[in-house]
Amino acid sequence: MTRLVSETNRVPPISYSPKHHHNNHNHHRTTSLYSPKLSICLLSTCVTLFILFQIQSLQTPPSSWSFIHHFQNPILNTTQTSTTTTIAAKFQQAVTFLPLKDLRYTQTAQQGHTWFMSSTYDTHEQGEVQFQHFPSKASKGRLLCVKGNDTHDGAWNSYALAWPETLPENATHMDGLTFVSYNHYNYDNIWHGLSAMVPFVAWHIKNECSKLPTRWVLYHWGELRTKMGPWLKILMNATFNGYVDIERFDDSGGGDRAVCFEEAVVMRHNEGGMSRERRMEVYDLMRCKARLYCNVRMEESREDGGRGLNLAVIGMTMLMRTGARSFKNESAVIGIFERECHNVEGCRFFVAHSNNLTFCQQVKLMSLTDILVSPHGAQLTNMFLMDRNSSVMEFFPKGWLKLAGVGQYVYHWIASWSGMKHQGAWRDPSGDHCPYGEDDRRCMSIYKSGKIGYNETFFAEWARNVLHEVKMRKMEKASEKGIAATASGCACS
């Protein structure tokens, strides 16, 4: 050490300005080693520093800001509290709002993690619903805030994540649980609207039905929507025990004002990623809740002339449409199915127009139906309200098979997801003439609204086969236990 010091001392000063400092430094170190007086002086400085550190630590409020203090301590800034405030204010101002609809993903709006809240990722376990939950471990404890109530362009609405201690200035804090939905289609169509609701029901089941929403925020392409179709609204109301309050952001969160949700769940992938079993649970719960809501009791509806429950009763229901995809000759088609039903003992035949039935009339009718006979269309969404394992017969006008794309199979899908049996579809070989040639894509605009004819031979044989199958299944079931279909309370209630 001594040698080092003397050597250092011997080093000639290099010719640049901080040489004085350099020399002083060396001098200091040298003297500290040799002078007891200076050593004591240094020691006392150290003690003073140590005490100061301690005082600093004691002044530190026990908050999440401790990491800032750790960082601050060596600097020995005596104006500690105001620094914390400054940093908190900085965090508050650092909350960055991004457009709800990210136009960079215009071409792939529904792929990956979508153009809706494109900077965030979903929580997804194999076979389970995909969701985002705020605050959560995944959000690092941050809440979801939204700004803007634009109903015309989602790029004008925005979102941000913020810690509860540093929410954006003047933000409205909304208590309770908020369901935030993203739908690429709309909330009026019962099929598309229902698809957007399925993940919320799945999440609800995942939480033992213990979490009920305080409000719903509906987005369509990032644009705010304030209405659901009546059928969907009542179904959700039944499923969530009346908790369907659709947020309008009237008094708060309009324009440039932020709203932060105490707890929020965001869904943007419909039933995507969910296993068939999980989907089936969702439809089971909605069916059960809808029946409860409408006071449809199986014991009552299936009663057979005072002899008690009779599972061998078969309900065949035709749900008719008006306009596009209605039957050209309704009475002729009704005649065929009615005749076949009457040829089977215990078969009851119903005909209804879905557009003039109330929600509960639809629920009641479906609870009596084992075979649903209906053209392709939204009214078929009602199928999940039948008992499990019931049958669906679907009809298409000319041209759909080749031109309508994958969307024409949605009622095959919902049948599978809700535990029904899709008995195939009849496709009308004849229909409106298309001037571009049968396979031209432009023909779809003509075929889309086409009407459906009939083939008496085919319809009668098809009806006979399905009726036979259903009868066999029901008799088998009746002999098993007798009253297996009696529902007693819904899942997790």
Ligand SMILES: *[C@@H]1O[C@H](CO)[C@@H](O)[C@H](O)[C@H]1NC(C)=O
């Ligand atoms: C200490 O805090 C005050 C007040 O926030 C600030 O003005 C000053 O720059 C800080 N000093 C250091 C060394 O960070």
Ligand SMILES: *[C@@H]1O[C@H](CO)[C@@H](O)[C@H](O)[C@H]1NC(C)=O
């Ligand atoms: C917050 O509200 C106050 C009072 O209305 C207003 O003066 C201020 O500009 C607002 N701040 C922001 C960031 O909107």
Ligand SMILES: *[C@@H]1O[C@H](CO)[C@@H](O)[C@H](O)[C@H]1NC(C)=O
């Ligand atoms: C929703 O349910 C609540 C309570 O069950 C009821 O008071 C309300 O009228 C329902 N609203 C709709 C639209 O069904």
Ligand SMILES: *[C@@H]1O[C@H](CO)[C@@H](O)[C@H](O)[C@H]1NC(C)=O
């Ligand atoms: C959005 O909020 C602003 C400010 O509160 C309000 O003036 C405007 O009318 C709202 N727009 C809609 C569509 O509700």
Ligand SMILES: *[C@@H]1O[C@H](CO)[C@@H](O)[C@H](O)[C@H]1NC(C)=O
């Ligand atoms: C409908 O079908 C019935 C029975 O086949 C037939 O009598 C009637 O003329 C048809 N009506 C029309 C408008 O084609």
Ligand SMILES: *[C@@H]1O[C@H](CO)[C@@H](O)[C@H](O)[C@H]1NC(C)=O
């Ligand atoms: C139901 O609607 C159909 C067609 O729109 C109509 O012919 C029928 O009379 C209506 N029934 C009732 C009970 O309103």
Ligand SMILES: *[C@@H]1O[C@H](CO)[C@@H](O)[C@H](O)[C@H]1NC(C)=O
């Ligand atoms: C539906 O059918 C399957 C197999 O055909 C059977 O295992 C299941 O128990 C049935 N479910 C109900 C609710 O009848």
Ligand SMILES: *[C@@H]1O[C@H](CO)[C@@H](O)[C@H](O)[C@H]1NC(C)=O
């Ligand atoms: C009607 O269906 C029967 C049985 O599938 C079939 O043999 C017949 O060709 C069909 N008739 C027409 C006009 O398509």
